[in-house]
Amino acid sequence: MTNLLSVDDVAAYNERSLKTLVRAISLSQGQFSLILVRCNYTWLAEQMSAKLKTKLSIELEEFKLPDSVQTLYTTIQDCLCQNHPDYLAVFNLESVTEIDRVLNSTNQVREEFRKRFPFPLILWVNDWVLEKLIRYAPDFKSWAASSIKFEIATQELIDFLRQKAETIFSQALEVGANPFLSKVAVNLAMGSPHRQVLTLAQKDLQHHGVSLEPSLAASLEFVLGRDDYANDQLELALEHFDRSLAFWQEARMDDATSSDFLNPRQFKEREGVLLFYFGLCYCRQADLHPAQNRNHWKKAREFLRRCIETFEGLGRLDLVAKSIAQLGQVLRRLEAWAELEALAQKALDLHQNLGKTQEFSFEVQLAQDYGFLAEVALGRLKWRSAKRFAEQALQILDRAVTPKPQQKALYCLLLARARKHLGNAQLATVDLETAKEIRVRDDTPLHQHDPQLYIQILQELRSLYFNRGRYLDAFKIKQEQHKIEHQYGFRAFIGATQLQPQQQTRNPAWKTSRTATIAHEITAASRGQDINRLLERVSRDDYKLTVIHGHSGVGKSSIVNAGLVPALQQRAIGERAVIPVVLPTYTDWSRELGERLMEACSGDGNPPLNSEDENENFHWSPQVILDRLRQNISRNLLTVLIFDQFEEFFFVYSYQANRKDFYDFLFQCLNLPFVKIILSLREDYIHYLLDFDRIPHLDAINNNILDKNIRYQLGNFSSEDARNIIQELTRKTHFQLELDLIEQLVRDLSRELGKVRPIELQLVGAQLQEEDITSLSQYWLLGSNPKDKLIERSLVQIIRDCGAENAKAAWKLLSTLVDEKNNRPLKTKQELSNAIGFSGPPMANTSFVAKIKPRYSPLDIPQQLDLILNIFEGSGLIFRHREESGERYQLVHDYLVSPIRQRIEVNLAKRLARSEAAQKISQRQIEKRNAQL
Template identity: 40%
Template sequence: MPSLYRVEDADAYNFNSMQELAWAIETSQGEFSLILARRNYEALQEYIVRKLRQVCAVEFQEIYLNQSVKVKSLYTTILEQLGDQQPAAVMVFGLESLSNRSQVLITTNQVREEFRKHCPFPLVLWVNDEVLQTLIRFVPDLESWATTTDFVLSSSQLIEALAERESYLFTRILDAGGDQFLPNTAIFGSSYCRELDSALRDLQTRGDVLDITQEASLPFVLGREAYINGQIEQALEYYQQSLAFWQQQSRSCETQQQKTQQQTSFTSRLGRTTQIPTSLRTLPKQSSTPSTPQPLTPSPLERQALLLFHIGLCYLNLAELNRSQTRHHWITARGYFQKCIDTFEQAKRPDLIAKFITKLGETLQRLEAWKDLQGLAQRSLVLHRTYGNSLQLSQDYGFIAAVALQDCRWMGAQQAARKALELLTRLTNTSGQYQMSYLLLLAKAKGHLGQSEEAITILERAKETGPMDAPQLYIRILEKLRTLYFRQKQYLEAFRVKQERFSVEQQYGFRAFIGPGRLKPHLRQTSTLLLKQETAAEEITASVRQNDVERLVERIGSTQHKLTVIYGQSGVGKSSLLEAGLVPTLKTKVIGTRDVVPILVRVYTDWVREVWKSLASSPLKVDQLNGEGFSGLKVDPLKVVRVRGASPTAKAWPKGQGSQQSSHLQHSTQTNLQHSTQTNLQHSTQTNLQHSTLLEQLRQNEHSNLLTVLIFDQFEEFFLISDNPTERKRFFDFFRECLQIPFVKVILSLRENDLYFLLQGIRHKNFDSINNNILNKTILYYLGNFSLEDAKSIIKRLTERSQVYLEEALVNTLVEELGSSEGEVRPIELQIVGAQLQTEGITTLA
C-alpha cells in the first residue's frame, strides 16, 4: 500500500478501488459473486456509495441491517427483503452493528451454497476490520469465496478529524453543563468508539503520530469511555494524565504572556488548531443565558476545569462502590469540584461556574457541611438568576430547604421546598430524583410542623417515581415513611414499607439478606447518572441455585420437555428462583433462533387477565406483539441517486450529530409504536377475555419467531381460590392447548405437599402430550435446601457484595445452628436470621 499521509494519496487510492468495485459488479451480472468492501469509517462509506452510483453502469439495491434486530442469517434476510424482485446487484450495510454478528455469519456459512442457487447477482458486504477478522476466524469457507476491496482515509484527514472531535467534545460538554453526563456516543453517534480505535490503529500502522495536543487530549476521551463502563480507577488514571498536561500548558502560556507582553498564539506552541466545521457549530443555547462570548476551541483553563470536574465524578462513584470509604471519597470529590469552580473563575467564565456548581452543592449536602452549603446556595442562586435555568434554580432552593431544616426553620424549609417543586413544573423530561428530593424535604418540614398526615401523603407521592433514578434517595424516603406510619400506629403499613425497603436494598446490592421477602432481580448501575440494567440476583448466581437456573434453561431449550413441574418444601426459594433467577436470565436469552418471552403469573383471582397483562407489559417489539413480522431493515428502492460530492474529508468523520439524530428518531418512532401497541393490549384487558384469545396470541408469538414460557408460580393458590369445577376445567383446557402449541413451554411451581392437586386437574382430560402422566420423573424438578458448605459460601458472597463483613466464627456458628439433622439449611431461615443480624449490626460472636 502506498503512503497515505496526504489527502491526494488517499483520493487516488480510493478512486482505483472504486473502479475495481464497479468493474467487479458489472462483470458479475447473472451470477453470484461475493465482494467485501472494507472501510472503517461510515462517512467514507457514504461518500464512496454516492460516487459509485455515478460511475457504475449497474443499479444496485441497498439493505441496511438494524442493530436492534437479531438477524438469523444473511441469506434468509436478503431473500425476505427482495421478495419477488431480481436486482442487478445488492449491497448490505451494518454488519458491524449486529450484536450476534458471529452467529449470523456462522449460520450464513452453513447455507452458503444457497447463494449460488438462488442469488444470481453480485453481493457486496460493507465490512470493517473487526467484521473481516470475524469472517476469517469463524467462516473461512465463506470468506474464501470473496474478493476484497479497500477504501481508506489519509493520515492527515484522520489527524484533522481527531483534532476537530477533541475540541468539539470539550465544547459540547461545557455547553451541556454538569447536571447530566453525556457519553461520547451521545455526542458523536454509536460508531464513534469503533472508528476512534480504527483511526489510532491506522495511524500507528503507518507510523504517523499525533501532535502533542492530541496526545494529551486522547486520555480524556478514553477516560470517559472507561467511566461509562464502570472502570473508575482506569478513568482516573486517564484524567490525571490529561490534567497534568493542561496544567503545565496553562503555566507555560501565562509565563510566555508575561515575557512578551503581547498576544501570543497559544496554538503555535501546540501545533495547528483546526476549527470546528460549520455543521458542528450549532450548539444548543439556553434562551435565558446572556450573550457571553464562547470560543469555539476551549482554552487550557477551561479544559483543566472540565477534567477536575470529571475526576470529582469518579470519586462520587467510588463513594457508592466502596461504602466503607464513602465519606473519604466525598471529601476528595468536594476538593476537585471546588478546584473546578476556582479554575472557571480564573478563566473569567461565570456562565460556566453556573453550569457546574450544583455538583459541589450536592456533595456538601452529603457531607452535611451546612454552613458551606448555605454560602454556596446563596452564590449559585445569584448566578443562576443570570445564567441558569429553572432546573438549576430549583436545585438552589433545594439546598436552601435542606439548610433550613438543619437550622430548625421549618416554615422556611417548607417555602423553599415548595418553590423548588414549583420551578420543576416548568420543565419536561427531568429526572425523577429532583422531585423525590424536594418532596422528601417538604415532608420533613411538614412532619416537624405537626402535619404528619400531609407528610405521609407527600411521601407516598414521592414513592410513585420508583427507585430507578436514585435508589438511595428512594430508600431514605421509605425510611421516613415507615417512621411516620409507626408514629401514627399504622403498624401494618409500617411493616409493608419496611419490607419494600429491604427489597429495594437487595435489588441494588445494599443489603445482604432480605428476610422473609421474595428475591427480586438485581438492578445494576453502570456508572453515575446512567440507567441501570436488570440482571439475575446474586443470591441466585452466587449459590447452587445458579445450577438450577442453567438446568431449567436447558430444559426449556430442549424439545423433550414441554412441561416442567418445580416442587419443594415451603420456604425453599421456588418463587425467588423463578423471579430473581430464571426470568431475568430468559429475557436475555436467544434459544435456537428465537427470543424468549417469559410470562410469570402468581395471582389467580383472574388468571386470564393476569396472563394478558403480562403479555402487554413484556418488552417486545411492535412486530412481535402484532405478529406482523417487521424485520427491522430498510431497503432502498431500485433507483440511481445522482449526488455531487467532494472528496471525503475529516469534517465528516465520524457522522456525529447526524447519526445521533437518526438513531434518536428511529428509537423515538419504535418507542411510540410500542407504546401504542401496549396501550391496545391493555385496553383489551378492560373487556371480557377468553382463554381462546390467549391461545391466539401465543400462536402469533410462535409465528413471530418467539419462544413463550408460561410460568405459574405458587400454583397451589389456584386450587385454593378456584374451588369451582367450571373454573378449574377452564384453566386445564387452556393448559392442555398450550402443551400442543409449538414453541410454548409451561412451568408449574408448587409446594411438595400439594402435588396431588395436579392429579385432580388432569383427571377428566386427555393429556396425550405428556402421556397423561403429569408426575412423571422427566417432568418433575425437585428444589431442595442448601448444604452446610453451600450456606457458608452464600453468606460469604452476599456479605462481600453488600460490604457487610461477618466474622468467620459467626458464620460457622450460624450455619451449624441453622443446620438440620440431615445437614441442610432452609433458605428462608438463612434469610430471616441474616436480615436480623444485619439490622442489629452484629458482625462477630463477641
C-alpha cells in the same frame, strides 16, 4: 495498504476497490454470495455506496439494521417481504447492541441464507465487526472471499479526530442554561463518535506510521474516558482521564503556543473539564458501590473543588455556575452542612447575578441552591427555615423550561420532613406520596436513578403511616423499602421475602435502562448450576415442559424471578431471542397472562404487538394468547411461559370443570414449536398435577406429567453454599461479618437438617443486620441458642408491625398456630378469630407493649384478624392453605415453633409467678386481718 498520505493515493486505491466490488456483484447475480466490504467510517461508506450505485446497472436495495435487532436472517427476511432484489447491501452492523448474539445465531442458521436469498448479500463492516465475524460466525464468514476495503487519507483522518475532540470539549464547556451533568447524556446521544470508530482511527494512523501531536492525543484520551464513563467502565475512564489531565497540567506554555489549534487559556479550561469528570466518576463509583460510597464521595469532593477553583482562576464564572451544583450534591451526601451552606449561598448569588446579566436561564440551578439550604436547615433542626427553602425550590422548579422530576422528588421529601416536625403530618404524607410516584426520564421509576432518595422517601412515608395507625400500608412500604435496598446493594439480606433481580443505578449517560441481572444469592451458590440446567432444558427440543418443585422456603419463586428470567433475557437460543413470561396469580389467568405477554413482547428490541391489545377492555381469551404465541414464532422468538406458585391455580379453580380452559390451552401450547412451559409449585401439592391426566393425547410429554425427566427438584443449601452466599452478600454492603461468626452461623443453621434452609438463612441474616451484630462475641451475647433468639426477635419485629394495640392479639394468634407437641396445626379463620376474642390473660407482655400505650381504639375482631393475617402472610410467617372446605392457616416452617413455644412458656412462668405473688400478698393480708380480729 500503508503510507496512504495523499488524497490522490487514497482516491486511486478506493477506485480499484470499487471496481473489484462491481465485478464481485456481477459474477454473483441470481445466486447467493456473501461479499464483505471493510470500511471503518460511516461517512466514507456512504460516499462509496453512492459511487457504487452509479456504476451498477442492476436494481439496488439497501438496508440499515436497527440497533435493537436480535437476528440477521429474519430481519433481512422481514425487510424483503418475499421480494428478491438483484443485490442487497446491509449497513450498521457495528451499532447493533447485541452484535455477539446476532452473529452467533447467524452462524447457526447460515444454510437458510443460501436457501432463501438468491442474490449477492453485501455486508458493510468495520474492522471491529470483522473480528467478531471471525470469532462468532466463522462458518458463515468462510463463504466470503477476501474482504474489499476502502481507505481514508491520513490528514483527513487527523482532521476528523481533531474535529471530534473539539466538538466533545465544546459540548462539555458550552452547555447553555442546562445543568452541566444532565447535558452529559444528551451529548453522548448527539453524534459523538462511537468508541470503536475512535479506536479504529487510531489504529489506522498507527498502521500508517503516524503519531498524533500531544495535545490531540490528550484530547482523545478525554473522549475515550468519557465514553468509558458512559458505559460504567470507571477504572478505565479514570486511567484515560489521568493521562489526559497529566498533559494539560504539565504542558509548558511553549507547548501550548506551538499547537495549531489550542491556546494557553484553553489548556486550563480543559484541565477544569477533566477535574469535573474525575468528580463524576467518583460520584458514579459511590452509586455502584454502596459499601464504599463515603470514600468515593470524599474523592469526588476534592476533584470538584479543584474544578471550581480552576474555572474561577480563569474568570469563567459561567462554568462555575454550571458545575457548582455537582459539588453541592456531594456535600449533601457527606452531610457537610457548614460547607454546603457556604457553597449554596455562593451559588445562589452567582446564579442570580448571571441570570440578570447574561442570556442564561438558571431556574433549575436556583432551585437546587434553595434545596441545599433546605437540607442544611433540616440538618440543624430549623424546621420553619427548611419549609420555606423547600417551598421556594419547588416554586422555582415549576417555572423551569426543562422539567426535573428527580429534583422535585427531593424537594417534596425535604418539605415533608419539615412539615412533619411542624406538626402537619397530613400534608407531609401528601408530599411523600407525590414524591414516591414521580417518574423520571423515559417514564422510568425514581429508584432507577436515585435509589437512596427513593429509600429515604419510603422511610419517611412508612413512619407517617405507622404513626397514624395505617399499619398495613406501613408494612407494605417497609417491604418495598427492603426490596429496593437489597436490589441496589444497601441491604445484605432481604428476609423471608422472594428474591428480586439485582438492579444498577442508572447512569445519566444511558439512553435506556439496563437489563436486571441475576441475584447474588443465586450466582454465589449451586443455584447457578440449577440455572444452567434449566437453561439447557429450555434450549432443548425434547424438553417441552419442566416442573420445578420443592419444599416451602427453598426458593422456587426466587430462582424463577431473580435467576432464570434475567438469564433468559440475556441470551438467544439458536436464531431466536427468548421472551420469558411469568404468571404468579390465577384469579383471571387468561387476562393476566395476556397482559404480561404483551408487556414482555414490548420490551427493548422486540417488535410491538397490535395496538388494540393495549386497550384495557381488550378480552384476552386463551385463543387470542395462542395467536400471539404464533406471532412470536413468526417473529423468530422463543416464548417461555412460567406458571409460578402453580398450586394457587388449583385453589382458585377448585372444581375440575373450571380448569378445562387452562388444560386445553396448555395442550395447545405443548404442541406449538418454540413455546416452552415451566410449572413451579410446592412439593406437597405436586400430586395435584395428576389432574392433567385428564388431558388426552399429551404426546409432547409422553402422557406423563410426573415423569422424572420432566420434574426438577430444588433443595436446601449445602453448608458450603450457605457460607459462600453470606460472604458474597455482605461483601457488597456496609454490613461486614467476621469469618468466625459466619462459620458459627452456618453450623447453627445446618444443625437440624445437615442443610441450610434458604428462607431461614435470609431471616436470620436480616435480623443480624437489623441489630448490627457483626462479631461472634456479639452473637454469643444472645444466649445459649442465639439462632432461635434471632428468630424470636424477628417475630417481635413482625408483631411490632401490627401496631401496639394489636400486639396481644397477634401473640395469641401465633400461640394458636403451635401445640403442646411442637406441631404446626392448621387453623381455620374462625378458630383464629375465636383465639383473638378469648378474654383470658394475654399470651405476651412484651416490653414494647408495656411502654407504648395504644393511640387508637382497637379494631373489631374481623378487622384486627385480617390486619394480622395480612402482615403475617406478607412477612413469610404463615402460609394460607386454600382448600375446598375453606381457607386454613399454618406456620410456614418448623424452625418457628421453638421460639414461639419458648416465649409462651416464659410468659406462662411470668403469669404463674405473678399469680403466686398475688396469692402470697392476699394470704398475708388475710392473716393480718385475722390477727387484728
